[in-house]
Amino acid sequence: MHHQTPSSTAGRSSPLNRREFISRGATLAGTAALWAALGNKSWAATAGSVSDAPEAPDINFGMIALTDCSPIVIAHEKGFFKKYGINSTVTKGANWAAIRDNLSTGSIQATHMLIGMPLASTMGLAGSPKKPMVAPWLLNRNGQAITLKAEWKGKVGADPKALKPYADQAKKLGEPLTFAQTFPPGTHAMWLRYYLAAGGINPGGPNGEGGDVTLITVPPPQMVANMKIGKMDGFCVGEPWNARSIADGIGFTSVTTQDIWKDHPEKVCAFTEEFALKNPKTVKAVLKALHEASVWLDVMENRVEQCDIVSKATYINCQKEVILGRLQGKLDYGDGRKVDDQFYMHFSKRNCNYPQAKYAKWFLSQYRRWGMVTGTPDYEGVAKRVMRADLYEEAMKEIGYAHGGADTTPETLFDGATFDPANPEAYATGAAVKNLKG
Numbered sequence: 506m507h508h509q510t511p512s513s514t515a516g517r518s519s520p521l522n523r524r525e526f527i528s529r530g531a532t533l534a535g536t537a538a539l540w541a542a543l544g545n546k547s548w549a550a551t552a553g554s555v556s557d558a559p560e561a562p563d564i565n566f567g568m569i570a571l572t573d574c575s576p577i578v579i580a581h582e583k584g585f586f587k588k589y590g591i592n593s594t595v596t597k598g599a600n601w602a603a604i605r606d607n608l609s610t611g612s613i614q615a616t617h618m619l620i621g622m623p624l625a626s627t628m629g630l631a632g633s634p635k636k637p638m639v640a641p642w643l644l645n646r647n648g649q650a651i652t653l654k655a656e657w658k659g660k661v662g663a664d665p666k667a668l669k670p671y672a673d674q675a676k677k678l679g680e681p682l683t684f685a686q687t688f689p690p691g692t693h694a695m696w697l698r699y700y701l702a703a704g705g706i707n708p709g710g711p712n713g714e715g716g717d718v719t720l721i722t723v724p725p726p727q728m729v730a731n732m733k734i735g736k737m738d739g740f741c742v743g744e745p746w747n748a749r750s751i752a753d754g755i756g757f758t759s760v761t762t763q764d765i766w767k768d769h770p771e772k773v774c775a776f777t778e779e780f781a782l783k784n785p786k787t788v789k790a791v792l793k794a795l796h797e798a799s800v801w802l803d804v805m806e807n808r809v810e811q812c813d814i815v816s817k818a819t820y821i822n823c824q825k826e827v828i829l830g831r832l833q834g835k836l837d838y839g840d841g842r843k844v845d846d847q848f849y850m851h852f853s854k855r856n857c858n859y860p861q862a863k864y865a866k867w868f869l870s871q872y873r874r875w876g877m878v879t880g881t882p883d884y885e886g887v888a889k890r891v892m893r894a895d896l897y898e899e900a901m902k903e904i905g906y907a908h909g910g911a912d913t914t915p916e917t918l919f920d921g922a923t924f925d926p927a928n929p930e931a932y933a934t935g936a937a938v939k940n941l942k943g
Contacts, residue, residue: 557590557786558590558786559589559590559591559784559786559787559790560783560784560785560786560787561614561780561783561784561787562590562591562592562787563592564586564591564592564593564594564614564615564787564791565593565594565595565596565612565613565614565615566581566593566594566595566596566613566614566615566616566617567596567597567598567604567607567608567613567615567616567617567618568595568596568597568598568604568616568617568820569597569598569600569601569604569617569724569725570597570725570726570820570821570822570823571617571725571742571743571744571745571746571772571821572648572743572744572745572815572821572828572831572832572850573617573644573645573648573743573744573771573772573850574617574772574815574820574821575645575798575802575811575815575852576644576645576774576795576798576799576802576852577595577617577644577774577795577798578595578814578815578820579798579801579802579811579814579815580593580794580795580797580798581593581594581595582814583798583801585794585795585797585798586790586791586794588794588797589790589791589793589794590790591787591790591791591794595819595820596613597819597820598616599724600687600688600724601618601619601622601687601688601691601724602688604616604617604618604622605618605622605626605633608638608775608776608777609626609634609636609777611777611780614776614780615774615775615776615780615788615791616774616775616776617644617772617774618640618772618773618774618775619687619688619691619692619693619771619772619773620640620643620692620770620771620772620773620864620865620868621688621690621691621692621694621695621868622638622688622690622691622775623638623639623640623773623775623891624690624865624868624869624872624887624891625690625872626638627778627887627890627891628878628882628887630690630872630877630878631689631690631711631872631877632689633690636777637777637778637779637890638775638776638777638778638891639775639776639777639778639781639890639891639892639893639896640773640774640775640860640891640892640893641774641776641781641788641792641860641892641893641894641895641896641897641900642773642774642791642792642795642858642860642897643770643771643772643773643857643858643859643860643861643864644771644772644773644774644795644799644852644858645771645772645850645851645852645857646763646768646769646770646771646848646850646851646855646857647761647762647763647767647768647769647771647848647849647850647851648743648744648761648762648763648771648831648832648849648850649692649693649696649741649742649743649744649747649761649762649771650741650742650744650747650758650759650760650761650762651696651697651700651739651740651741651747651758651759651760651761651762652728652732652739652740652741652742652746652747652750652756652757652758652759653668653738653739653756653757653758653759654732654737654738654739654755654756655754655755655756655757657671657757658757658839658840658841659840659841661759662759662840662842663759663760663764663842664704665700665701665703665704665706665759665760666703666704666705667704668682668701668704668706669704669705669706671738672701672706672717672718673717675718676717676718681716681717681718681719682718682719682738682739683718683719683720683721683736683737683738684697684701684708684718684719684720684721684737684738684739684740684741685720685721685722685723685728685731685736685737685739685740685741685742686720686721686722686723686740686741686742687722687723687724687725687741687742687743688722689711689712689722689877690868690872690877692762692770692771692772693741693742693743694720694741695868695871696741696762696765697720697740697741698720698871698875699765699871699918699920700741700759700760700765701717701718702936702937702938702939703919703920705938706718706938707938707940708720708875709875709940710875710876710940710942711875711876711877715940716940721736721737723737723740725742725743725746726746726822728740728742728746728750729746729749729750729753729755729756732750732755732756733753733755739756739759741762743771743772744828744831744832744850745821745823745827745828745831746823747761747831748827748828748830748831748837749823749827750839751837751838751839752824752827756839757838757839757840758836758838758839758840759838760919761836761846761848763846763848763849764919765918765919766916766918766919767848768848768855770861770864771850773860774791774792774795776788778890781893781896785896788896788900789896789899789900789903790900792896792897792900792901793900793903793904795858796853796858796900796901796904796906798852799852799853799857799858800853802852802853803851803852803853803854805833808829808832808833809829811832812825812826812828812829812832813825815828816828831846831849831850832849832850833849834846834847834849836849855909856908856909856910856912858897858908859894859897859908859909859910859911859912860892860893860894860897861892861894861911861912862885862888862889862892862894862911862926863888863912863913863916863926864892865884865887865888865891865892866884866885866888866926866929867916867924867926867929869882869884869887869888869929870884870924870929870930870932870933871933873929873930873933873934873941874933874934874936874939874940874941875939875940876940876941876942877942878942879942879943880942880943881930884929884930894911913926913927922936
């Protein structure tokens with residue numbers, strides 16, 4: 506794909522150049538020919554066309570201090586948002602609930618968000634006020650992990666069944682093991698619950714009721730500090746905080762989330778439904794910029810520069826060396842296991858960004874499994890409403906990008922269970938460990 510920097514587009518198609526052209530006696534037909542020659546590669550290249558202009562060009566993007574905020578940060582820092590007519594600012598949130606609330610109230614207009622959050626907000630479940638949201642863009646795949654405390658090194662590896670005796674003993678003593686995730690209906694909570702259940706450990710209902718362990722919510726940047734003071738026995742979070750726990754000598758990686766589900770969906774760029782309906786051109790401009798940033802990010806040679814940028818205090822606030830290793834697929838589990846990870850975090854390749862309805866259905870199946878919804882959820886309706894493939898497809902068509910399209914193939918996770926998006930209810934209710942409600 507051909508890329509232009511903001512400066513290169515300005516040199517050829519600025520308003521001044523157009524005025525000069527017209528002032529030199531161009532006819533109306535000549536002007537039309539000039540517009541046709543400019544094409545439709547970016548809003549900046551057609552700045553005089555009102556129909557192409559974003560309805561709401563000033564966008565404040567929310568983000569959390571995690572490596573997968575990178576597409577938004579890079580689009581902002583390298584001028585991709587500006588290229589498509591978006592005047593961007595980036596605001597770091599304290600935690601995911603704050604991000605959700607800021608999007609709901611309009612203090613941010615778009616945000617880095619866990620894929621489960623727009624689903625939960627649209628449905629008004631698991632403590633989320635009901636506020637319809639849309640996710641027309643998947644920011645990344647893979648790149649999270651489950652970290653366990655250092656004293657289990659050599660005792661618990663990749664198989665969560667090795668945790669069960671410890672969980673049983675702690676529960677018997679009246680002091681259940683404690684595991685942290687970042688947001689109750691979010692991705693990390695679902696990966697952690699899935700991992701524990703695969704080991705025969707019941708993570709409990711929506712608030713942990715009836716479970717074999719205690720689940721708590723901790724913001725991503727605070728995971729390492731809380732592990733250090735002994736507040737938890739393990740956690741699930743995005744990078745770089747798993748790598749940071751190893752660097753600090755307080756934990757090790759049991760499994761990465763790509764070990765659980767290769768190429769799983771992770772974060773999205775989300776908007777309120779109300780904003781997207783009022784400002785579809787703005788949304789599409791954002792998606793076009795994110796596309797360019799994501800393609801840039803998946804060039805491995807750019808990942809050192811990526812880490813230089815996102816490691817700054819205003820963004821992740823973590824040493825760039827800690828961030829870089831897992832972005833390059835160099836995976837040190839911290840307990841002697843070292844591998845070249847072929848499913849490290851990526852941002853564009855393998856049809857990464859298409860907002861697949863089947864992913865929404867998988868998360869809804871987990872909400873059903875853990876009693877976060879009563880009875881059978883509206884799998885089809887919610888997936889279609891939230892995962893706005895129409896906006897994605899329109900935006901990509903306008904820049905001439907050929908995406909991989911919708912995917913309805915089944916997915917098999919690390920415990921051997923296969924999820925068929927054509928029958929998510931059977932998948933949810935057929936799980937061996939579950940806490941169904943209604």
